[in-house]
Amino acid sequence: MCIYLAVIGIDGSGKSTCFYRTLKELCKKETVAGIGDAVWLGDKDKGLIESKKIPWLSRKRFLARLTGVFENKTFYQISKFTELVCRVKIQNAIEKKYNPEFILTDGSPLVNIIGWGYFYHYRYFEPKQCIKAITYLCHDKKIPISETAFYIRHIPEIFLANRLRFVKFSRPDIIFLLQIKPEAAIRRILKRGKKRQIHETEEFLDNLQKAYTTVCHIFRSEFNTRIIEISVDDLSIDDTVTTILQHVS
Numbered sequence: 001m002c003i004y005l006a007v008i009g010i011d012g013s014g015k016s017t018c019f020y021r022t023l024k025e026l027c028k029k030e031t032v033a034g035i036g037d038a039v040w041l042g043d044k045d046k047g048l049i050e051s052k053k054i055p056w057l058s059r060k061r062f063l064a065r066l067t068g069v070f071e072n073k074t075f076y077q078i079s080k081f082t083e084l085v086c087r088v089k090i091q092n093a094i095e096k097k098y099n100p101e102f103i104l105t106d107g108s109p110l111v112n113i114i115g116w117g118y119f120y121h122y123r124y125f126e127p128k129q130c131i132k133a134i135t136y137l138c139h140d141k142k143i144p145i146s147e148t149a150f151y152i153r154h155i156p157e158i159f160l161a162n163r164l165r166f167v168k169f170s171r172p173d174i175i176f177l178l179q180i181k182p183e184a185a186i187r188r189i190l191k192r193g194k195k196r197q198i199h200e201t202e203e204f205l206d207n208l209q210k211a212y213t214t215v216c217h218i219f220r221s222e223f224n225t226r227i228i229e230i231s232v233d234d235l236s237i238d239d240t241v242t243t244i245l246q247h248v249s
Contacts, residue, residue, distance in 0.1 A: 002095055002099060002100055002101065002102070002103055003101065003102050003103070003173050003174075004102075004103050004105070004170055004171075004172045004173045004174075005102060005103065005104045005105070005172060005173065005174050005175075005176070005248065006104070006105045006107065006108035006111060006172035006174070006175050006176070007019045007022070007104070007105070007106060007107070007176045007178065007244070008107060008108060008111055008112075008115075008175055008176065008177050008178065008212055008216065009177065009178030009179070009180070009209075009212075009232075010180065010182075010185055010205045010208050010209045010212070011185060011189055011200055011205065012180065012184070012185025012186060012187075012188040012189045012200075012205065013178040013179070013180045013185060013188075013232055014178060014180075014188070014232055014237055014240060015106060015107065015178055016036060016037070016106050017237050018176075018178065018237060018240050018241055018244065019034065019036050019104060019105070019106040020034070020036070020040075020106075021237060021238075021241045022104060022241050022244050022245065022248075023040055023042065023048060023104050024042075024048050025241065025245055026042075026102055026104065026245070026248065027042030027043055027044065027047060027048045028044055029044055030043070030044075030100075030101045030102050031043045031098075031100045031101045031102070032048075032100050032101065032102045032103070032104060033094045033098060033100040033102070033103045033104070034048075034103075034104045034105070034106070035087055035090055035091055035094070035103070035104075035105045035106065036105070036106030036107075037106070038050050039051045039052075039054050039057055039090060039094070041094075041098060041100070054090050054093055054094065055089065055090070055093045056086045056089040056090050056093065057086075057090060080116070081113065081157055084109035084112055084113060085109070085161075085166075085167050087105070087109045088109050088167050088168070088169055088170070089167065091103060091105070091109075091170065092168070102248070105172075108172050108175065109169055110134065110137060110138070110169040110170065110171060110172075111172070111175065111212070111215060111216070111219070113133075113137065113157075113169075114130055114133055114134060114137075114215045114218075115208070115211045115212045115215045116208075116211070117130075117133065117155070118130060118211045118214060118215055119207060119208050119211040121154070121155070124154050124155055127214075127218055130215060130218050131218060131222050133155070133158055134171070134218075134219075134222075134223070136158050136161070136162040137158060137161055137162065137168075137169040138168065138169050138170065138171060139162065139165070139168045142162065142163070143158075143159060143162045143163060148163075171219065171223055171225060172219075172225060173225070173226065174225070174226040174227075174228065174247065174248070175216055175219065175225060175226070175227050175228070176228045176230060176244050176247070177212065177213065177216050177227060177228065177229045177230065178230050178232050178240065179209065179213070179229060179230065179231050179232065180209075180231075180232050180233055181233055182202040182203075182205040182206040182209070183202055184233055185202075185205050186200070186201075186202055186205070213229075216229075226247075228243075228244070228247050230243055230244070
């Protein structure tokens with residue numbers, strides 16, 4: 001049975017670097033797959049190899065580039081949601097074809113959608129509604145007729161995913177939540193030397209991190225998901241990876 005691990009964190013938390021380095025260490029002992037900006041497959045014999053022939057990968061990459069271009073919030077959200085759907089499709093394809101012992105993801109489509117929903121549309125994503133949204137996106141339950149109008153009007157993405165069954169999201173078995181002070185995150189972002197995206201401000205990152213934390217606590221209390229919270233302000237990437245691996249083995 002495949003174990004699904006997800007590394008969650010705001011921009012500047014070191015999430016993507018930790019994802020890749022953790023994947024490299026895991027593949028020394030286990031059969032692994034990693035889904036981030038690229039898709040990786042690995043085991044102790046072949047090491048970690050980037051896979052470029054996974055279904056939906058080219059569409060995910062196109063949408064990722066598109067998301068970075070949009071300055072309009074609505075278009076950004078639409079393209080981001082569609083990219084996350086592609087990630088789910090990629091994960092499903094990998095599980096079916098390769099059946100790795102571990103799947104590690106840079107972020108999590110389900111956690112990201114609920115976290116961003118809580119952040120942007122709090123009145124539609126208060127805790128009880130978050131629980132419902134998770135069960136609907138994972139196809140644990142079908143949206144009842146009495147709630148159909150609400151979802152079509154306010155959260156059509158969840159209605160389409162649930163009723164049309166075009167994508168089924170998965171809950172991670174373990175979520176590693178990397179927490180960092182927003183000002184430290186901004187400093188790390190600026191060191192990249194790339195253009196800052198519209199949402200990369202201290203206020204935005206602080207509120208998004210709070211949203212991720214709230215959502216992860218919901219996963220813990222309602223779905224028994226293991227949540228490992230790691231404060232990375234004073235940790236090196238190597239120390240963070242070591243902490244993650246301690247909870248996997």
